[in-house]
């Protein structure tokens with residue numbers, strides 16, 4: 001499998017609904033490892049499969065912010081089954097929206113149901129940055145970006161900047 005490349009918005013592939021994994025294939029583990037490698041290489045804390053052109057419900061995250069003591073999480077078919085009423089604000093960024101940031105308000109706690117890379121069914125609570133990160137990545141699986149949580153005006157400014165950025169990249173290699 002080749003190295004994965006992050007797709008930059010705007011791109012139609014980032015607006016699709018990804019498909020569930022029906023059974024745990026051996027290949028899925030390889031894809032998840034490649035996704036983690038790609039995420040670390042780009043200094044991200046989360047990556048969803050559609051960001052690398054794979055329209056499947058796969059997510060990797062690592063909010064440890066510690067290169068010596070990594071805490072990777074591989075999530076297959078993640079499903080948020082409850083949200084707290086309590087909210088939290090985070091300045092969000094995204095590998096698909098390079099150098100763009102905006103404050104997004106989301107529930108501070110979630111309960112997540114998912115399968116791990118061994119295929120075990122797991123239910124777990126997440127809080128704070130991890131909860132935000134997972135919500136952000138699950139949005140990707142539903143074709144949504146963090147800019148869909150802010151005003152249309154601010155979203156348009158960011159999208160215009162990204163169009164310019166992509167033109168520059170395409171012209172200069």
Ligand code: NI
Pocket residue numbers: 093094095096136137140
């Ligand atoms: Ni993202």
